[in-house]
Amino acid sequence: MRNETRPINVRLSDDNLAVIILDQTALPASTTFIELEGEQDMFEAIVMLKVRGAPAIGIFAAFCYAVLANGTHTDNNKVFAEEAKRFKAHLESARPTAVNLAWALNRMEAVVLANGDTPVAAIKEALITEAIKIQQEDMRMCESIARHGLPLLNDGDGVLTHCNAGPLATSIYGTALGPVILARQSGMAVRVFADETRPLLQGARITSYELTREGVDVTLICDNMVSAVMKNGWINACFVGCDRIAANGDAANKIGTSGVAILAKHYKIPFYVLGPSNTIDPDCETGDGITIELRDPNEIKQMFFTKPVAPDSVNCYNPAFDVTDHTLISGIVTEYGILRPPYSESIAALKDYITKKIYQTRRISS
Ligand code: MRU
Numbered sequence: 001m002r003n004e005t006r007p008i009n010v011r012l013s014d015d016n017l018a019v020i021i022l023d024q025t026a027l028p029a030s031t032t033f034i035e036l037e038g039e040q041d042m043f044e045a046i047v048m049l050k051v052r053g054a055p056a057i058g059i060f061a062a063f064c065y066a067v068l069a070n071g072t073h074t075d076n077n078k079v080f081a082e083e084a085k086r087f088k089a090h091l092e093s094a095r096p097t098a099v100n101l102a103w104a105l106n107r108m109e110a111v112v113l114a115n116g117d118t119p120v121a122a123i124k125e126a127l128i129t130e131a132i133k134i135q136q137e138d139m140r141m142c143e144s145i146a147r148h149g150l151p152l153l154n155d156g157d158g159v160l161t162h163c164n165a166g167p168l169a170t171s172i173y174g175t176a177l178g179p180v181i182l183a184r185q186s187g188m189a190v191r192v193f194a195d196e197t198r199p200l201l202q203g204a205r206i207t208s209y210e211l212t213r214e215g216v217d218v219t220l221i222c223d224n225m226v227s228a229v230m231k232n233g234w235i236n237a238c239f240v241g242c243d244r245i246a247a248n249g250d251a252a253n254k255i256g257t258s259g260v261a262i263l264a265k266h267y268k269i270p271f272y273v274l275g276p277s278n279t280i281d282p283d284c285e286t287g288d289g290i291t292i293e294l295r296d297p298n299e300i301k302q303m304f305f306t307k308p309v310a311p312d313s314v315n316c317y318n319p320a321f322d323v324t325d326h327t328l329i330s331g332i333v334t335e336y337g338i339l340r341p342p343y344s345e346s347i348a349a350l351k352d353y354i355t356k357k358i359y360q361t362r363r364i365s366s
Pocket of ligand 1: 049052053054055098162163164165166169170174175176202240241242243253254255320
């Protein structure tokens with residue numbers, strides 16, 4: 001899809017002692033790479049959104065787990081497993097909504113648990129391999145999502161997106177932005193309207209940066225302009241990412257997404273959620289079971305402004321995500337294809353298919 005085939009946002013240092021990330025809080029003013037060696041710095045990088053976007057957080061956490069495991073000083077399997085359990089819990093507590101964080105850390109922990117008798121040095125090697133595998137799988141999943149999403153677009157379409165679900169939020173291609181980037185590379189004219197995404201401006205800072213670099217025609221709008229551009233007839237489809245999808249299809253994504261979906265229904269515009277299958281949380285029956293992260297009020301009151309824009313004492317409510325009701329979603333685009341309503345059936349069928357596939361792969365390789 002693109003010439004550059006290595007992710008730039010998250011990677012291991014050459015000596016495997018640090019995780020190097022592109023600091024997303026510095027964009028678009030500067031492209032700054034930072035090297036993280038310690039557990040607290042890694043934790044804070046997630047909390048402060050230096051690394052952000054559900055799949056990217058999962059990949060980053062997997063690399064952090066491998067680096068922290070590598071830095072432990074014990075040959076005793078039990079002590080090693082206990083230490084890993086402790087830093088896993090700490091990293092996992094950094095952000096509650098994106099299921100990919102816990103998913104990736106559970107996968108890393110499974111390597112430790114399955115190798116109770118293996119020398120610790122060999123487990124450390126296996127953890128590095130597993131983290132790289134998680135990232136490579138994400139690259140393949142994102143490419144596949146882009147290919148499944150492409151037929152939803154027609155030449156000349158206008159697409160509305162919210163927040164940032166592009167390459168920097170994943171491994172390389174993005175989810176919601178994947179079909180758009182692919183369309184552009186195929187010579188199609190697609191115009192994207194990017195919501196700025198208050199309060200942390202992921203749309204303004206990151207989506208418009210990424211799409212401009214990809215040569216996509218992108219127009220930045222404030223969040224309260226969505227209805228206007230829809231009414232103008234400029235939007236043919238909405239493409240958004242997701243942080244956690246419940247078994248009934250309710251989908252958590254950046255705060256403001258559900259409002260876009262409600263407006264899309266009013267204007268009869270299809271609304272698509274795009275994400276890898278590991279974003280589906282079968283333990284969450286409906287969106288009511290999804291924990292929504294609450295963030296610092298200062299993100300609303302003063303961040304990004306040279307002067308405070310609200311009285312210091314005012315109460316603020318700052319949820320980072322909301323849940324779009326499954327009835328508003330036209331399709332969920334995964335690496336396996338597009339899921340359609342009723343989602344309780346299509347999601348269950350997909351999960352069943354994946355479980356059987358994993359079981360079969362294990363049988364063949366054992
Ligand atoms: O708070 P953020 O910036 O991590 O929120 C990100 C989003 O809501 C994205 O849309 C979602 O993680 C999907 S990224 C492919």
